[in-house]
Structure formats: structure tokens, C-alpha cells
Amino acid sequence: MKNKITTLLAAVVLLAYGCKDDKPITEATISPEAGTTYNAGKAVSVKVNFPADAKVDSVVYLVDSVKITSRTDTQSVSIKTDSMKLGSKVLTARVFEGAANYEVSTNIVLLAAKAPEELTFIVEKVYPHDTSSYTEGLEFHDGFLYESDGGYLDPPPESVVDGQSSLRKVDLATGKTVLQALNDPKVFAEGITVVGDKIIQLTYREKIGYVYDKNTFKLLNTFSYTAGKEGWGLAFDGEKIYNTDSSNRILFLDKNDYRQIGYIDVYDDQKQIDMVNELEYIDGKLYANVYQSNDILVIDPKTGAVLQKIDMSKLYPAYERNEGSDVLNGIAWDAKGKRLFVTGKKWDKLFQVKFVKK
Incomplete structure (x- = not known):
């Protein structure tokens, strides 16, 4: 189930760090759209969309500030939800590009796996x-x-x-x-x-x-x-x-x-x-x-x-x-x-x- 909860505002948070000479990407976006709902047990595909000229070294993926996995490419990752508590979850991708890094975030709402x-x-x-x-x-x-x-x-x-x-x-x-x-x-x-x-x-x-x-x-x-x-x-x-x-x-x-x-x-x-x-x-x-x-x-x-x-x-x-x-x-x-x-x-x-x- 991927209905949108309309009361949640879509928000993408970009935080840039690094040397002044480094120019981290600020046009990156992340999916799923903020407020998307999932039933527990369904995997969540998280994808960061980069500009064509991006030179990404690695991406660390976090759920509620806890590291889940990382990749050295820009492919999407699948996050399991079987053991998670229900409710709003903040999904964050921490992107490393040279000496610079930045974060892009979204949120989902995790519902019960099935009807009571x-x-x-x-x-x-x-x-x-x-x-x-x-x-x-x-x-x-x-x-x-x-x-x-x-x-x-x-x-x-x-x-x-x-x-x-x-x-x-x-x-x-x-x-x-x-x-x-x-x-x-x-x-x-x-x-x-x-x-x-x-x-x-x-x-x-x-x-x-x-x-x-x-x-x-x-x-x-x-x-x-x-x-x-x-x-x-x-x-x-x-x-x-x-x-x-x-x-x-x-x-x-x-x-x-x-x-x-x-x-x-x-x-x-x-x-x-x-x-x-x-x-x-x-x-x-x-x-x-x-x-x-x-x-x-x-x-x-x-x-x-x-x-x-x-x-x-x-x-x-x-x-x-x-x-x-x-x-x-x-x-x-x-x-x-x-x-x-x-x-x-x-x-x-x-x-x-x-x-x-x-």
C-alpha cells in the first residue's frame, strides 16, 4: 500500500559540509515522496536522484539516524520493515563526494501489516x-x-x-x-x-x-x-x-x-x-x-x-x-x-x- 498521507508535508533536507573549494551537489532529490505509507513487511525502495555530472564516492543510508546500509554507487537500496516499530520514519541518504558530504531526507509512515x-x-x-x-x-x-x-x-x-x-x-x-x-x-x-x-x-x-x-x-x-x-x-x-x-x-x-x-x-x-x-x-x-x-x-x-x-x-x-x-x-x-x-x-x-x- 502506497497511499499518500496528505497531512504530512513533503520535505527534502539538504545539509552541505566540506571545504570551500568543494562544491557538493544541491540538486539531488530522494524518493519515496515524503508521507508515503507502507504496510509493515513491505520493503521500501530508497533512491537518490543525482544530476548527470554527479561524482559520488559513496552513500550511507539511515533510518531515524541509525545506519542501515551503504553503497559505493548511486543505485537504489531496499530497506526491510519487518521488525520496525510503526509510525513515521525519517529516511536519510548521507552522500560523500570528495572531501564534502551532505544529506538528503524524506519520511514514510509505517502501518500495520494487515487489518486487525x-x-x-x-x-x-x-x-x-x-x-x-x-x-x-x-x-x-x-x-x-x-x-x-x-x-x-x-x-x-x-x-x-x-x-x-x-x-x-x-x-x-x-x-x-x-x-x-x-x-x-x-x-x-x-x-x-x-x-x-x-x-x-x-x-x-x-x-x-x-x-x-x-x-x-x-x-x-x-x-x-x-x-x-x-x-x-x-x-x-x-x-x-x-x-x-x-x-x-x-x-x-x-x-x-x-x-x-x-x-x-x-x-x-x-x-x-x-x-x-x-x-x-x-x-x-x-x-x-x-x-x-x-x-x-x-x-x-x-x-x-x-x-x-x-x-x-x-x-x-x-x-x-x-x-x-x-x-x-x-x-x-x-x-x-x-x-x-x-x-x-x-x-x-x-x-x-x-x-x-x-
Whole structure:
């Protein structure tokens, strides 16, 4: 697939270096055209087009500043994409001509190799859910649900969600809160994840993260959240924390100091997927809500490719839900019992579901 993404501006960057007596070529161009899209696994043919009088000694080819290959002629090169993360890639040819060298660059966008497999769901059990909880994060550990409830006690003008944010420990069978920690009235709580005997909680735009003792909910410390534009979802794979920030990017955070250590960008075979929200790590894959959507996505945590998609629109249609309910959000995994739970913001029900092939 080589459709052009029109929102990307074609740009050729020429950087010339060398002695004053050397006259590097400035008319060279590079293909593919900036913004061209490729599906992962498809080789990209990169070609530098030189003037007829060019005297090129060698060309070094780089992807995102990392050397891939080099040639001592002006022929095109084929770059493999099988193992690359998805998203925008800068392709650079560094040309050497005598004592001078210069660079010419373009960019491509790498999409998922194929369309996501479409799954459906089976409802295995239904539990009560507290309608006061504007669910922003959901976890299941040691027989209990842990839930982050978002809201402002003194809401700013643009906010439509009032009520003080909190962290809750919830009895699955009854939906009742058995332990609660209230947040600062001026912050909006977002995603949570469990790391050992600690619970990590983000805030929406306040750039603050909280660390709690999982058993007592005692606040152990706070930290400055600087990784993403906003604090959204969290998940933990035993080694690193995954974090969404309102975009199509999933950030990797260090589990000890919460600084960014990497990222992936989420794409299907056609486009980037924005507003990736609440996360859960299940058997080597990331499961994600998409804000204002009824879809749950299964994402490859190494590349960002959407592997599977589940349309949850028939789980609990808006016309059947309780008054005051909002969108689908909240995924929790019982690793021991192999149970999957989903709910929504201020829903009166939490569902145990199983994803199956159509």
C-alpha cells in the first residue's frame, strides 16, 4: 500500500559540509515522496536522484539516524520493515563526494501489516458497579477490584465531571467500596496500575502522579509526570509501565522513577489510532479502550500494531444503561482465574466477558 498521507508535508533536507573549494551537489532529490505509507513487511525502495555530472564516492543510508546500509554507487537500496516499530520514519541518504558530504531526507509512515482480526464477545457473568465512579482505571488483584474514579470537587470551567477523585478497593460480588483514598479536590484522577505492593495513579492535566501502599492506601509519595501530554491509562507487564496520553502513542515508563524509557505508536493497516485510553496487559499483549469508542483493541506492545478489534457496542447499549452513565472504559484481568472484566464510566454494571472468534 502506497497511499499518500496528505497531512504530512513533503520535505527534502539538504545539509552541505566540506571545504570551500568543494562544491557538493544541491540538486539531488530522494524518493519515496515524503508521507508515503507502507504496510509493515513491505520493503521500501530508497533512491537518490543525482544530476548527470554527479561524482559520488559513496552513500550511507539511515533510518531515524541509525545506519542501515551503504553503497559505493548511486543505485537504489531496499530497506526491510519487518521488525520496525510503526509510525513515521525519517529516511536519510548521507552522500560523500570528495572531501564534502551532505544529506538528503524524506519520511514514510509505517502501518500495520494487515487489518486487525475482528472478534466478538460472550458475557459470562454480570456484577454490580457503583454509579458514582467515573471509571478511569481498573485493576483486579488478590480477589478485589481496584478502581480510579475521576472528577473535580471544584470543577474548572471546561469540566463536566464533578465529584472528588478517588482510589477505591471494591468487592467484586457486591460492587461496594471497602477502602478508599480521596484525591486532592483540584486534581482529576486517571489511570492506575499495580507494581508489586504499590498502586501508581496518574492525574489528567495536573502533571502529578501518586504512589500508594496497595494494602492500606497510605500515600507513600508523589512524582512529577512529564512523559506525556496528559495522564491517561496505565498498565504493567512486570518489567515496565505502559502509559497513554490522549494520542496514538503508548509510552514506556521506568517502574521505579516513572521516567520515559521508550514508546510505540498505535496503527492499524490504514491509519493511526488516536485517544488510546485505559490499558491492561494480558498474556503478552496490550488491551486498550479507545476514548469515545465502543472498541477494545489488542495491540502488539513491541510494534504498536493493532492485532485484533472487538466491537463492544452491543454489550450495554446507551438506551439500556442507567441514567447518567457515560462511555465504555475500564478493563481488568484476573491473571489467576483467567477472567476478564469490563465496565464504563458511571455504569451500574460490570461484565465478565470472554473474547472469541466470530
